[in-house]
Amino acid sequence: MEIDRPDGRSPNQLRPLACSHSVLHRAHGSATWAQGETKVLAAVYGPKAGTKKNENPEKASIEVIWKPNTGHVGQADREYEMILKKTLESICIRTIYPNTTTSVIVQVVHDDGALLPCAINAACAALVDAGIPLRHLAVAICCSVTDNNSIILDPSKKEEEKSKAFAYLVFPNTTVSVVPEKSSQVGNDPMAHGIITSVTHGAMSVDDYLHCLERGRATTQRLSEFLRKNIAPKSTREASKAG
C-alpha cells in the first residue's frame, strides 16, 4: 500500500538528523538533537553531592528538568520528566558514584512531532558529552499507525495528530558477544535486544504494535550509527571538560 506523506518521505524514512555536542560552556555536557524541524537542547550537570529525600542514597540518582518553549510547566511536561528519568536511570551505571545527583535539563526549541524520542536522543548524547558512566547508549524512535493501518516512522506533528495511534520506543544500543539462538541480526555487529521504554498513545491492535517494534528495531541501526559518529570527539586536541 503506497502511503502519501506530505513531505514525500517513504514510510520507513526518517527526517534529516542533526546533532552537535558541547554547545554550552557552563554545562558539563550538552548536546542538541534535531529530527527535521523538531529540535531539543539537553544539558547535563553532575555528579553533584547528595541525593533528594525520596531517592535511594546507595545509588547515583538522575534528576530531569523539562522546559517547554512557551507557557508554564504542565502535567504533560512532568510526565516527560518521569519517563526520561526512568529511561536514563536504566542506561547509567548507578553504582559507581553513590549518593550523588546528576541533573539533566531538557529545553524544547521547536516541536514538530516525535518530541520525546528527540529529547531522549539529545539527553543520551549530552550524558556522553559530560562523561557520565553509561552501561550502553539508547536510541529512541516514534512509530505511528495511520488510519488505514499502515506503519510510518518518525511522524511530523501533523502526521501524529492524524494518526490512529503512535508509540515512542527506546532501544538499547550495545554490541553483545553472545547472541541468543534464532535472533535476527541487525547490521554487522550482533546488537542487544530488548526495549528500554515504550510509551503509546491511542489504541492499536497487538499485531500493529508488534509491527511497530520490528520496524523501530530495524531503524535503530541507522540512528545508532549517526549517534556514535556524532558524539566522537572532533579532534584529539580537545581537552576534557573537567580541565
Place this chain on the structure above:
Amino acid sequence: MEQRYANCWRLTVNEKKFIESSLLSELRVDGRGSLEYRKLSIKFGKDNGSAEVQLGETRVMSFVSAELVQPYKDRPNEGTLSIFTEFSPMADPSFEPGRPGESAVELGRIIDRGLRESRAIDTESLCVLSAKLVWAIRIDIHILDNAGNLVDAANIAALASLSTFRRSECSLGGEDGQQVVVHPPEVREPLPLIIHHLPVAVTFGFFSNENLVVLDPTYHEEAVMTGSMTVTLNANGDVCAIQKPGRQGIFQRVIMHCLKLAHVKAADITTKIIDAVEKHNIQREVQKVKRHSNCFTD
C-alpha cells in the same frame, strides 16, 4: 577553572585578585578593551517570534506568543505585554528550578520597564473588541548559558523575537459586529507588531578603583565587580530606564560619561538587530516563493 562538583562554583581569591589587578593595567582576561562588547550573533528559529542570541559565550533564547484575553478594566482599549524569564538550571549550576530567584525577577523587570514604560510596542493596535477582547503578548526568555551580562543578551533576544513575531489577523463579523473571527495563517497573512523604537540595555561594571568602568562584564568579572548599572536607551538617545541597584556609590560625572557611551553602543546594537531581522525576513520571503513554485511543477 571550574571544578567537577557542581556545588563549587565560587571564584578563588587568587582569580579575583588577578582580574582586579589586570583591570588596573587596562587588561581584561579575554583580551577585550574595557569598553568593548563581545561578539554578538542573532539567529532566528522556524517559528515566527523565536530568536536565539549569543553574546560571547552567553546564550539566551526568546519566544513570543499571543492569545486573546479580556483587557484590564482600567485600560479597555489596550493589549497587554508580559515577560516571563526562566533562569534555566542548564545555564548555571547555582540556578535552582522552580520559583525564579531575585536576579531572574530583576532581569524580567528591567526588560519589562524598558519595553512597557517607553511604549516601544504599540498596545492600542492590539485591541480587537473594546473592553472585551485584546491580544495579550507573552515573551518567554530562556537563559541557556550564563557567561555574564544576561540583561543585555536577554534584552536583545526579546527585541529580536518581537520584531519577527507575527500575530494572526482577526476581523469582526456576525450579526451585531461583535463576533471575532481569527484567521489562521494559511488563510490570511499574519501581521507584525507595531514597534516604535528598540530600547537596548547596556550594562556597566564598576570596581573598587573609581576610574575603572567596564562594559559587558563576563561572569568572572561580575563576581569581582563592586557595583553595576544598566542603562536602557534607544538609538535616538532617549533614556528609557536606568537600573543602579545599590552597592558602591558612583560619581555623577562617571554616570554622565556612561550614558554618553551607552548611546553610542545602543545605536550600534540597534543596527545589528535591524540588519539581522531584515536578513531573516528576506530569507523567509524567498522560502515562500520556493514553496509556491513546487506546487506548480507537480
